[in-house]
Amino acid sequence: MDKYSRFKREQVLYIVVNAAAILWLVYLRQFLAAGVIALLLLLIFALLNQLHLFKRKEWDKFTNDSIRKLKPSMVEAVEKMEFPLVSFTRDGQISWYNRKFREIAAKDTIRDIDEVLDLDPEKLWKGEVPEFLNFQNRVYKITPVKYTAAHGEFEEDLLFLFLIDVTEVKRAEDRKIITMLVEVDNLSEVLNSAPESRRPLISAAIEKQLLDYATQLKGFMKRYSNSKSILMAPYEIFRDEVKKKFPILDQIKSINLGNTIEPTLSIGVSYDNDYLMTDGLAAEQAKELALGRGGDQAVIKRGEKLTFFGGNSREVEKKSRVRSRVIAHALRDLINESGSIFIMGHANPDLDCLGAAVGITAIARSLGKPAFILMDEPYRNVADILQLIKAEESYADVFLPSDAVLSELKPNDLLIVVDVHSLGYVLNRQVATAGINKVVIDHHRRAPDAITGATLSYIETYASSTSELVTELIQYIVEKPHLLKVEADALLAGIMVDTKYFIYKTGSRTFEAASFLRKAGANTLDIRNLLSYDKELYLLKAAIVKTGEVEKGVAIAVCPAGIKDPLIAAQAADEFLNLKGITTSFVLAQDGPDVVISARSNGTVNVQVIMEKFGGGGHMTMSGARVKDATAEEVKDNIKKILNTTIREEEDDESDTATGRQERR
Known part of the structure; x- marks a missing residue:
């Protein structure tokens, strides 16, 4: 609009020149001439202002006409666009849909949204929208938009769903290759624990187990040393392996051909890096981290994020110096x-x-x-x-x-x-x-x-x-x-x-x-x-032990308000293991705004893994953590939730193992 209605530069210049002329005439005392020119200047300014107002009205009319003409075009474009679009009311009744949605629905008449899509209208209105929707062998990304339609006494809330087809993108993502480095981290100890005549059989059994694993993942495996292998597999198959939490870690330990030590694996996995070379380096780092944490575990390195699985075996002492x-x-x-x-x-x-x-x-x-x-x-x-x-x-x-x-x-x-x-x-x-x-x-x-x-x-x-x-x-x-x-x-x-x-x-x-x-x-x-310690310290530890809650061999105690020394808490955690029937202990001490956790185990529970969830670490049998800005009761509840989840998963794993044994029989 500005290019039509604003004053031109030459017009402004004209006004300035005339104003200067009037001032000059006044200076020369030619008041009549100055008055005539001033009057003319005011008339010109009024004319230009009217012209400005006229063009503004003409611009507004042009804009309104354009939008009025555009609305049918936009509706027609939305109707013919190549991604499905549907709107429905709060009760799930469809009010409108475009041609593409009608095509994927494969129905002439559609009344309710849940007739076509496996979606709950109530959850959609609450904002609980799934990131992706699988429908008719296609994958769609869902984008919801809320809109209130009102006209006169009528008003209706509508929810528009934009379905963007991302099938090819998801397929490309699923077909990406993951890099996995596998190492039998105690091969020499396993072989040395068996009679010499059985050692080739053990090596062959381990290799067969790994080859079967590669086949299961529909991948390719190549051994590059006696104990090390590299495996490449598609992400869409590997994704299920992550959900199962790497059962190969337990399967490899079932090999018993005269060896008194169970073989264990250290696995490093990486994907989603810019180059295959970067994936390889990240997988090597992940495997070294698994080895450094005692082996018998898998570590996934995706960018800077690390995910750990396994790590429930005791470390095997190395005889060689x-x-x-x-x-x-x-x-x-x-x-x-x-x-x-x-x-x-x-x-x-x-x-x-x-x-x-x-x-x-x-x-x-x-x-x-x-x-x-x-x-x-x-x-x-x-x-x-x-x-x-x-x-x-x-x-x-x-x-x-x-x-x-x-x-x-x-x-x-x-x-x-x-x-x-x-x-x-x-x-x-x-x-x-x-x-x-x-x-x-x-x-x-x-x-x-x-x-x-x-x-x-x-x-x-x-x-x-x-x-x-x-x-x-x-x-x-x-x-x-x-x-x-x-x-x-x-x-x-x-x-x-x-x-x-x-x-x-x-x-x-x-x-x-x-x-x-x-x-x-x-x-x-x-x-x-x-x-040794004095009687007072002994009584403080006894006071902590007295408050302990014991369930399924796990003791959890919160230090009384007067006990804030983490050393006493650690000693009390040790004391719990001296009691009959207790295999694991957690003692919590409130240290200002933080909570210090001392965790101990006789080996049945990996307390290191639990403490890592709180930002701590340590050993399988002795670990600890400091939780910032928390209360002892909050931390206690979180420990219970983690223990319940861990125990439930272990029971599920044992059930799956037992089922597998029955099927083999």
């Missing part, structure tokens, strides 16, 4: 080539964390390198033994606050992280991500937010404790190791605490490490005195 020896030699070289050595564990350290840190300090001292242990409050868990360590002359200046070293770090320094590998739990995240060489030594199952860029990573989930791993390294790095008595005590205390006095997660290598430490001067009586 080859890896320990290789790691020991590499660590020795790194220490010799580095400047200062900084040792850091997790926040609120326990005896295993401190014992491992002290063990690394002993290694550095034997190699003639300065070592410093980063320690921040609170450290009540280790206060007693820490006092004894600091009393030693060689430890006078070893302990430093973590913030103090940030400005002192040099490129040739070495950071050794013990008993933790997750950035969410390290003592100081800034130190852990500093641009220096890093070594990670840990025994926890691998977490998604693991420290990246480590020069050397020694994460062994089979080990009872990080103190056990460090004790082995000491024997390989130092030819004639010499430990101070307090160092040997700290390492043995770390092993004893994490194994609950050699009851849980204990293998032959655990006892070998304990034997070495005993010879090095560790005194079990002194350690017992360090680990």
Whole structure:
């Protein structure tokens, strides 16, 4: 409209020139001439204004006429458009539909929406619209639009459904290829557990199981080493495998041909990346994560999202010490080539964390390198033994606050992280991500937010404790190791605490490490005195145990209002397992706005998987989490829901397994 009704530039210029002329005449006292010109100028301005109003009316008339002519065209276009469109009332009665909808409905007369589409009108009006609709072998994406029609005394609410055919898009998505890397993570242990004559049969049975699995997925599998295979399969078949939660993990464990150890798989899956190369790298990362978490599980990596399945088997102890020896030699070289050595564990350290840190300090001292242990409050868990360590002359200046070293770090320094590998739990995240060489030594199952860029990573989930791993390294790095008595005590205390006095997660290598430490001067009586507690603490634990609710072998307790110490909660969780009939325990402590969970199990329930749902982690038998901005009762209810879902799924799996056995019979 503006191009027709606005004043032209030359018109504005004309008015300005005339106004200037009038002012000049007034200045020359030619008032009559100035008045005549001013009158003419006003008449011209009035004429232009009338012309403006006239053109505005003409524009409005043009617009209304155009829209009036457009309405029949739009209705005709909607009637003939190539996607189905239908409108219906709140009771589901169809008021109008276009030609394309009539074609897909294949009916001349349609009264109600549910006669044609498998949709509930009431749910549609509430906004419960399915993302996709399968109809007549086609897939449609549904877009709802609400409209109120009113004329005079009549008014009706209508819901329009736009059905957009996305069949080809969905087919293309279903036909995309997933990349799956499969590894038998304990093949050598399985074969070594069987008589030599049976080993070829076991290998053949495992390979047949995997080939059958590939056939079931309508995919292609190629083995590229004795224990590793790559599998490519269509997503539309693999999608059902995800819904079943990877039954191949349990099927492979049914192989029993003389082997005393069950074979387990680690599976890494990736898809939906830009390139096949990216899928392959992501699948490799997913498989390594599954292996680092103890094996017997599948990990799907889709972009940055990780999904875990399985992980219910105990880790198998590795008899061979080859890896320990290789790691020991590499660590020795790194220490010799580095400047200062900084040792850091997790926040609120326990005896295993401190014992491992002290063990690394002993290694550095034997190699003639300065070592410093980063320690921040609170450290009540280790206060007693820490006092004894600091009393030693060689430890006078070893302990430093973590913030103090940030400005002192040099490129040739070495950071050794013990008993933790997750950035969410390290003592100081800034130190852990500093641009220096890093070594990670840990025994926890691998977490998604693991420290990246480590020069050397020694994460062994089979080990009872990080103190056990460090004790082995000491024997390989130092030819004639010499430990101070307090160092040997700290390492043995770390092993004893994490194994609950050699009851849980204990293998032959655990006892070998304990034997070495005993010879090095560790005194079990002194350690017992360090680990003992007074009557007041015992009564606090008893008060927590008293509040516990026990159902199907699972105990859940909330600490009374006066008990907020996470250490007491953890000890109470341990105490539950000493009671007859209890296999799993959860103790919740309200710590300000947060809730701290201590979870323990004798192995029947994987508490690590449950704690990961709360952002925590740990081991299959010992784990924990901190839930931000929550109440203990809310967390307790969530734990119950997760347990009920887990138990129900396990019962369904057992039922399916039993049915399968009957069918085979």
